[in-house]
Amino acid sequence: xxxxxxxxxxxxxxxxxxxxxxxxxxxxxxxxxxxxxxxxxxxxxxxxxxxxxxxxxxxxxxxxxxxxxxxxxxxxxxxxxxxxxxxxxxxxxxxxxxxxxxxxxxxxxxxxx
Amino acid sequence: xxxxxxxxxxxxxxxxxxxxxxxxxxxxxxxxxxxxxxxxxxxxxxxxxxxxxxxxxxxxxxxxxxxxxxxxxxxxxxxxxxxxxxxxxxxxxxxxxxxxxxxxxxxxxxx
Numbered sequence: 655x656x657x658x659x660x661x662x663x664x665x666x667x668x669x670x671x672x673x674x675x676x677x678x679x680x681x682x683x684x685x686x687x688x689x690x691x692x693x694x695x696x697x698x699x700x701x702x703x704x705x706x707x708x709x710x711x712x713x714x715x716x717x718x719x720x721x722x723x724x725x726x727x728x729x730x731x732x733x734x735x736x737x738x739x740x741x742x743x744x745x746x747x748x749x750x751x752x753x754x755x756x757x758x759x760x761x762x763x764x765x766x767x
Numbered sequence: 768x769x770x771x772x773x774x775x776x777x778x779x780x781x782x783x784x785x786x787x788x789x790x791x792x793x794x795x796x797x798x799x800x801x802x803x804x805x806x807x808x809x810x811x812x813x814x815x816x817x818x819x820x821x822x823x824x825x826x827x828x829x830x831x832x833x834x835x836x837x838x839x840x841x842x843x844x845x846x847x848x849x850x851x852x853x854x855x856x857x858x859x860x861x862x863x864x865x866x867x868x869x870x871x872x873x874x875x876x877x878x
Binding site: 687689696697698699702709710745754755756757758759760761 | 799801809810811812813816855857859864865866867868869870871
């Protein structure tokens with residue numbers, strides 16, 4: 655299996671621009687998680703889905719952030735408009751119902767100038 | 768109070784020594800506990816999971832869980848320089864629920 659696939663690996667954008675991060679979970683996994691990691695705040699859960707349905711989005715910082723999972727093999731995290739404080743590494747992770755282990759993608763390094 | 772707390776370190780141990788990493792959590796109904804290792808610039812990878820009180824051993828790693836004290840620990844025996852990384856404690860409540868991570872403890876193993 656290819657593991658959790660995220661794109662892009664790096665994203666540099668200017669303040670005010672829209673940013674879209676993409677994730678393909680491991681085939682057969684029914685849970686998908688979006689995390690953000692910074693030095694100051696560590697690894698923060700933004701939102702997670704079970705069976706494509708958002709279960710808990712309490713970690714989404716504000717209305718500028720939105721996430722979708724239109725099918726079992728694809729999810730997006732969108733930031734519009736982006737701000738410099740959104741600069742971080744964004745990780746996507748997935749797990750299966752029968753095995754709670756979380757598998758992480760390689761992450762997207764986002765820099766908002 | 769943070770949901771999952773760890774000492775940020777850095778924790779420095781000599782090669783061959785035992786490294787002890789600690790974690791406390793606030794939610795008493797937490798059911799699943801995990802230790803992840805993260806090398807600089809890489810994504811977290813699972814090294815241990817534990818669900819019941821007591822010890823669980825896997826090679827040089829031992830996870831310890833005490834639900835009454837809301838305490839989880841990870842022992843690394845015969846520490847190697849390749850163990851130098853940040854170790855993240857993670858806690859999950861109900862099955863399928865969200866996984867909350869601690870801030871991580873940076874471990875440095877000196878040759």
